[in-house]
Amino acid sequence: MLVIKGRVFPVLTIVPHTFETKTITPARREFDSYPELEQFVRYSIDPIVLPGVTTHFGFDWMGNIGHSLFDALYPAYVALIRFPPRHVRPFRILATLRECDGCRDEEIVNRFAGVGLLKQYVLNDMSIGNWFVFDELVMGCGLLCQRCTRPNLQLPGGVELDASRLFRDRMYAQHGVIPPLRRPRSSREGRNTHDVLRAYIIENKRFNDMDRKEIKAAIDEVNNYTLTYESQNITNLTKLNWPLINAKILDFGVRPQKKQQSRFNKTITDVRPPTYELTETQYTAQLRLFRTIDIHVTGPGTGQMYQTFLPDGSVNINLGGLQESRREHGNISFTTYMEQYMTSGAPYLKGLYYPINERPNGIKREQVVRLIREAAKMIMDGFSIPVNPIENLATDGKLYIEMCEKDKEFCSLTTDRAEGVPFGCYHFWVDEVIHERGAWRSQRKPDGTIKSDCPFNRTLLYELRKKYDIHHYDTLETKENITNISENV
Structure with a gap:
C-alpha cells in the first residue's frame, strides 16, 4: 500500500485462505506528501493498472467442483456483497491456487466473475521488474467458506445477506441461462393443482448396490402412480391421494444441447475463441436442468452442493450416508448428513432427511417413497418462504x-x-x-x-x-x- 505519512488506518489484518488460520497484513510504503507519491507512481514505476474491482481468494483444491464453488468462489463473492453494488457488476478474481491443467472449474469461475480469472502465480512471475496497481481490491474471506462452521449451522451469509440466492442467480446469469422463477412467499406460487412435479435422484458414491436397488424400486412406485392417473385422463376435479411426480436418476452426465460449432475461426488478435460467450458448456447444461427440479434427492458430498442452484419452493432430500465408528468395536456405523448447513443457509428451499436411526440399516424403498411424496405434498400445499433455517436441519444439526x-x-x-x-x-x-x-x-x-x-x-x-x-x-x-x-x- 502506498500511503502518505500521518494517515491513520484501521488494523488491516486479513484471513486470506479458507482452510488456514494465519493472517496477513499488507505492507506499506510511506511518502512525505501526495506530490511525492504521485511522482513515484506516475514516473518512477509507471505501472500497469488493473481497472475495476478485483476480489481475492486462496484455495488448494481446484479441480473438485464442490470445494471450488463453496470454499473458494462463494466466500469471495460474499465478501463483495458487503460492498454493494460491486457484487452485481463484472469483477476480476485474483486466486492463489495451484496449477491445474484442464480444470473445468476455472471456466466456471471465469464466467461467474465476468472480467476474468487472474492466477497469483502468474502475477508473481510477471511482477519481476514490473509494477501492477489494482483500482479496487477486496480481500479477506477466511470465515465465509462452506466448512466454516457457525453457531447457527448455516452457510455463512446465506440467510442474513441473502447470499445463497444472490450467488445462485449470478451463476445462472453469467452462464447465459435465465434464472429460476422467483417465489418470494410460497412454494405454490405459479403452480397448478395437477402439475407433475419433477424429482431427480442424484447418483452418489455412498449408495451401495442394495441402496440403488431400493431407490430404483421407489422411483418405479412413484412413477407408476403418476402414469396410472395420466393414462386415465383424470380431470382437475379429481381428488388425488398424492401429488403427481415424475422421478428420474441423474448422474450429472448432462450434455450441451445447443449448437457448438461455427464456420468462423479464431483470428490472431482474438484472446478467446469467437464462440466463447455463445457456447453452452456441460455446466451450463446442468444449470438448465437444475432450474426445472422440484425435488432434489441425494446423499452427502458434492451432490449436496448443487442444491443452492435449485428454484425457490423446491425441496432437498438428504438420504444421508454411513460413517464407520472405531474398527476395534466391530462394524458399527452411524448416520452422517454432512452438508446440512447448505440447506439451512438457503431459506428458499425446504429440507427433509432420511430418519437418522434408520439409515444404518440401509436405504429402503418405502422410506424413499414416503420422503418424495412428503416433499411433493409440502410443495403443493404451499410452504412459506423464507423457511425458518432451524427447520431445515436434521436432528443432529x-x-x-x-x-x-x-x-x-x-x-x-x-x-x-x-x-x-x-x-x-x-x-x-x-x-x-x-x-x-x-x-x-x-x-x-x-x-x-x-x-x-x-x-x-x-x-x-x-x-x-x-x-x-x-x-x-x-x-x-x-x-x-x-x-x-x-x-x-
Missing part, C-alpha cells in the same frame, strides 16, 4: 445448535478457528462430535484420566442425544463412568 447455546466454550472451540486449536476441532462434521469420533474421541490415559483433543461437556452431549432420540453405541465408557469422564475432561 439441531442438537449441535443447542450444544452451542449451552456450552459457550465448546461453541467457541468449533467456530472461532483460533490459532493453536487442533484442526479437527473446527474442521469437522456434526456427527463426528455427536458420536465422539476422530478428534472428539476420548481416550483413557494410564493414570485413569480421560484425554480428548477437543474437550467439551460430555454430560450435556449425552443428555441431548437422549432428548433428540439419536441412537448411540457407547464404545468406550459405560454409563456409570459418564460423570467421571465429564469431570476429568
Whole structure:
C-alpha cells in the first residue's frame, strides 16, 4: 500500500485462505506528501493498472467442483456483497491456487466473475521488474467458506445477506441461462393443482448396490402412480391421494444441447475463441436442468452442493450416508448428513432427511417413497418462504445448535478457528462430535484420566442425544463412568 505519512488506518489484518488460520497484513510504503507519491507512481514505476474491482481468494483444491464453488468462489463473492453494488457488476478474481491443467472449474469461475480469472502465480512471475496497481481490491474471506462452521449451522451469509440466492442467480446469469422463477412467499406460487412435479435422484458414491436397488424400486412406485392417473385422463376435479411426480436418476452426465460449432475461426488478435460467450458448456447444461427440479434427492458430498442452484419452493432430500465408528468395536456405523448447513443457509428451499436411526440399516424403498411424496405434498400445499433455517436441519444439526447455546466454550472451540486449536476441532462434521469420533474421541490415559483433543461437556452431549432420540453405541465408557469422564475432561 502506498500511503502518505500521518494517515491513520484501521488494523488491516486479513484471513486470506479458507482452510488456514494465519493472517496477513499488507505492507506499506510511506511518502512525505501526495506530490511525492504521485511522482513515484506516475514516473518512477509507471505501472500497469488493473481497472475495476478485483476480489481475492486462496484455495488448494481446484479441480473438485464442490470445494471450488463453496470454499473458494462463494466466500469471495460474499465478501463483495458487503460492498454493494460491486457484487452485481463484472469483477476480476485474483486466486492463489495451484496449477491445474484442464480444470473445468476455472471456466466456471471465469464466467461467474465476468472480467476474468487472474492466477497469483502468474502475477508473481510477471511482477519481476514490473509494477501492477489494482483500482479496487477486496480481500479477506477466511470465515465465509462452506466448512466454516457457525453457531447457527448455516452457510455463512446465506440467510442474513441473502447470499445463497444472490450467488445462485449470478451463476445462472453469467452462464447465459435465465434464472429460476422467483417465489418470494410460497412454494405454490405459479403452480397448478395437477402439475407433475419433477424429482431427480442424484447418483452418489455412498449408495451401495442394495441402496440403488431400493431407490430404483421407489422411483418405479412413484412413477407408476403418476402414469396410472395420466393414462386415465383424470380431470382437475379429481381428488388425488398424492401429488403427481415424475422421478428420474441423474448422474450429472448432462450434455450441451445447443449448437457448438461455427464456420468462423479464431483470428490472431482474438484472446478467446469467437464462440466463447455463445457456447453452452456441460455446466451450463446442468444449470438448465437444475432450474426445472422440484425435488432434489441425494446423499452427502458434492451432490449436496448443487442444491443452492435449485428454484425457490423446491425441496432437498438428504438420504444421508454411513460413517464407520472405531474398527476395534466391530462394524458399527452411524448416520452422517454432512452438508446440512447448505440447506439451512438457503431459506428458499425446504429440507427433509432420511430418519437418522434408520439409515444404518440401509436405504429402503418405502422410506424413499414416503420422503418424495412428503416433499411433493409440502410443495403443493404451499410452504412459506423464507423457511425458518432451524427447520431445515436434521436432528443432529439441531442438537449441535443447542450444544452451542449451552456450552459457550465448546461453541467457541468449533467456530472461532483460533490459532493453536487442533484442526479437527473446527474442521469437522456434526456427527463426528455427536458420536465422539476422530478428534472428539476420548481416550483413557494410564493414570485413569480421560484425554480428548477437543474437550467439551460430555454430560450435556449425552443428555441431548437422549432428548433428540439419536441412537448411540457407547464404545468406550459405560454409563456409570459418564460423570467421571465429564469431570476429568
